[in-house]
Amino acid sequence: MSTFRFQALQEFTTRRAERFYPTPPRISDCFGINVFNQEKMKKYLSSEAFEAVRCAVDDGKKIDRRMADQIAAGMKTWALERGATHYTHWFHPLTDATAEKHESFIEPAKGGGAFENFRGDLLIQQEPDASSFPSGGLRNTFEARGYTAWDPSSPAFIVEDTLCIPSIFVSYTGEALDYKTPHLKSLQALEKAAVKVCQYFDKDVDRVQATLGLEQEYFVVDNALYRARPDLMQTNRTLMGHAAAKNQQLEDHYFGAIPSRVMAFMKDFEVEAYKLGVPLKTRHNEVAPNQFEFAPVYTEANLAVDHNQMMVMLMRRVAKKHKLKVIFHEKPFEGVNGSGKHCNWSMRTNTDVNLLSPGKTPRNNLQFLTFFVASIRAVFEHHHLLMASIMSLNNSHRLGANEAPPAVMSIFVGKTLTKVLDEIEERVGNKKMTPDEKTTLKLDIVGKIPEILPDNTDRNRTSPFAFTGNRFEFRAVGSSANVAWPSLVLNAAVAQQLNRFSEAVDKLIDKGVKKDEAIFQVLRTFIQESKAIRFEGNGYSADWVKDAAQRGLRGIKDVPSAFDALLEPASKKLFNDMELFSVKEIEARHEIQNEIFIKKLQIESRVLGDLAINHIIPTAIRYQNLLIENLRGLKELYSAKEYDTLTSPQIDTLRTISTYIIDIRTLVTDMVKERKKANAIDDIRKRAATYSNTIIPFMRNIRDRIDHLEIIVDDELWPLPKYRELLFLR
């Protein structure tokens, strides 16, 4: 691809984008207009129906058929007024995407004509065919039906002409086939455990919600160039491509001016997001060229996940208008930073207290410490399960790649809080504390936390799980992940620790220990037992990997072994105790993860093989022919002696190219053989391991040869847009 031609194309589109971009509407005029939120419910529902939705959201009460009819009618009236013609149950199957099957509101009327209809049963439940979604053997073909059911805690919304109803997705026999169902259960478990603990500190607390603020990183490329890269189109990442001479060395992209073409897209996207009630707050350039980030203001966890999925869907759509392509893959380009989705996680009470924010009084702070320490212990006990929940083929290219969190879990808490935890450990002995000791601990240590806690400045960006002043930031989550999965593991693990905490405290109180002292004693045990997970140093350093192993922290060897954490007794017990998954369901999920891993790798390996044989080798040969022609011409013009000196570079190049061609052909042939062998393995876990051990190295080696060829072969002949063309939008 000629670079000049490409630049001309880009500039044309940039000018168009600038010229045709209308002034955006005021945020307050458009915010939430496409969402059936409380305000609209009040307008379109009877007070009785409104109350039914509120009870379903707040207390998990069932909505009966009569009420459902009323709600559906109100929703329909609103949707038709906004121009909707269709509706869909919108859900998150166990793939990377969301699913929707559109149904028209149309119902033929007797005697001709038609009217729009939407009954309560259609709102509450749908029966899409489940057989085309991953189920890990949970669904037999004779009961291929699955159910989607409305999740009233996430409001319905309109995209273009379709009313989308956020839903859960379960099999005919009741097993969850999606991310939302277990996520909602984890939120319930966390709430129950957290309310109980809050009661030690504040009797007014009767609700606790997990909160999530998701920072989404992504790449943007020109759509025409994207379509000229079969690897990007089919696998969402480049399987080959030599680094551009200038990529991110100068660090001039981070927080720099956003390219005008991308800005036009972002503005458009933001307006649509506001209409969907998503409060986007920040936008900026990320470290890599063409990499950007947006983050909405945090909200309740289930809604935050839905919003994130909606944004992914929306961005794809809006980008099309701007002739751009948004890439959510964790590592689309080698040699530049990958993309993550940082999960900022905390808990909030009905009294509007952030449980991970130090408060004004020693009592508040003790409550903060309790939730803080319980979270640390949760991550410690289930660190490998948390890693499993964020692991995927995509994310494995990013983790530990010197720009992203390492493939081993640790928590950063900062100097101040380390000191507080150390003090508690030291001062609270096994013996009873004197009143003086207790007062000093409460007033001088716990009471002073907010004053001494530096806000946000004490940050460690190399930690996969960092405390950032009033929340934890789980940074290892991948950009294309459905956050419900890591979130549910975290919620369940913290709920388990909170339950243990209140059990232990109650036991001590029963023995006659005073409440505060009991709390301190249990905190001390928790702090001691979870110490190994706390790490304040450089997470990207090689020493840390060794140190972590000595501490008994388990890193990730390869993707399939990471998934195995799901099947360990401690994980099964966690899921069972918190009532998230049956053993059968968790085994099914393990199988699905392996299946997806294999399929993705198989596709990548096929695409790479095809490109190598059909695009790269023929191009290399064409360039060899040019050289050969040139040699023939030189031979005619020069004497034999002169010819020899003049042509030695061409001869060398010819030879080098031949070596690469032979290498590539052999490697591709062998890779195909290995794939065939692997495909014959019945056991899916073993098949995944074989794929991981054999196919990945082949792909790396093939890429290496191709990338070398790329810098030898004539640029005019090279069939694929190069990194320098893909990565520098203006």
Ligand code: ADP
């Ligand atoms: P940074 O890049 O410094 O991490 P950003 O402002 O880009 O910060 O993103 C921080 C995210 O954390 C935002 O989505 C913000 O709303 C969220 N956040 C702040 N407080 C909380 C909280 N208590 N619970 C969950 N998320 C939070």
Ligand code: MG
């Ligand atoms: Mg952040």
